[in-house]
């Protein structure tokens with residue numbers, strides 16, 4: 001039942017992004033931190049919990065947006081992309097791929113659930129960049 005709802009949500013967001021719905025696998029063995037809830041390897045989405053929480057919905061929208069980035073402008077988003085853990089958190093969060101994925105997930109949370117993520121664990125600068133990108137996505 002819960003899985004069906006998550007499937008439906010992924011299907012809906014994939015449609016919004018005009019991407020093929022990815023395979024969903026409940027496997028956390030590739031996760032890099034204990035707080036990770038979702039991971040995308042460019043093809044499949046790996047998920048941790050089966051309970052639906054706003055955090056999980058946010059993470060899924062974020063990972064699906066990475067698939068959209070790969071499909072639409074891989075060169076721009078990933079030619080200089082560095083994985084988490086290889087650079088400091090601030091630099092990681094300021095990468096165009098992360099800013100765009102966060103901004104997209106923000107618009108989904110707002111439009112689908114009426115929730116506005118606060119990005120409390122992020123710096124003023126990262127929050128400002130995300131906000132700027134949200135405005136661009138809304139205008140598109």
Ligand SMILES: [Zn+2]
Nearest residue numbers: 062066098101
């Ligand atoms: Zn990301």
